[in-house]
Amino acid sequence: MSLEQIAYNIKFFRDQHNWTQQELADKLMISRSVVTKWENSTATPDIASLIKLSNVFDVSLDHLTGNYSFRNDLLKDFKRIYSSKDKPFDDEIVELMEYIMIHPMFKEQIYKLKKLPIKKQLSVQQLFSNLIDQYEKL
Amino acid sequence: MSLEQIAYNIKFFRDQHNWTQQELADKLMISRSVVTKWENSTATPDIASLIKLSNVFDVSLDHLTGNYSFRNDLLKDFKRIYSSKDKPFDDEIVELMEYIMIHPMFKEQIYKLKKLPIKKQLSVQQLFSNLIDQYEKL
DNA sequence: GTAAAATGTTCCAAAGGGGAACAAAAGGGG
């Protein structure tokens, strides 16, 4: 359950802002001891407080609670955000993003690839392509 | 405050799924009357319940609560919001996305990889990893 | 080492969530 995550994150974001518990409590207009309890999982904020936290920290509720999963609407958010940047968005990219995120080792390898000299990159890509073709036929 | 928004949204998403209050209550393993109260702002779910709701409805907490914030540089904010120390959505991913978008052929190959049986995927990933290592040493 | 700041703990009252039972609407057939 992500209730402990909330506790951790409250402290994390508070530290990130270099706020004392008292300062955070003031912003939320609550007692300081409550902040302590939140951060130690002795208590859990109600929803109104959680929303206030998300606002003073300027992070999403999902980030604050650690409630991320690959929900469609998150991907849609990304799609919306990213495609608004320059070009129309490619649905396949979203799938690949997810795939890469699920396979961190593979991700690292691609990351290494990206750092190789261009010519090597193209060679690797070519070999990779052959590899895939072979495995498709197996 | 978006507490009324939550009430509205719970009913909205429940209707969208064509669930009765009872059905929703069953999924959350709580009493039905509580759902009624949530939807009428007679009560507000605690955070654990809110997270469950976000999961059964498959929407983000921010969607569920109407806690939208509109930011200027969307991509930048998106990166900031979804990146954290465990980095489910880190800078590298965005870099890789761009890389893959720039190399459509490569993209297609990864796309093919993704569609292979799991075991083949892992084999390919392993070989790919070796390949990269080799090229790094050249 | 000491004083101040920051954080943690304990106690208690109050608030409010949750469940059960009852009440009221809403939807169909006949």
Place this chain on the structure above:
DNA sequence: CCCCTTTTGTTCCCCTTTGGAACATTTTAC
């Protein structure tokens, strides 16, 4: 239009749990 079923709303009450104040402990700075 009425009856029966389904769905939704309300009331009452228990009881968990929050939140605050005061006290305790730890950390920091000098």
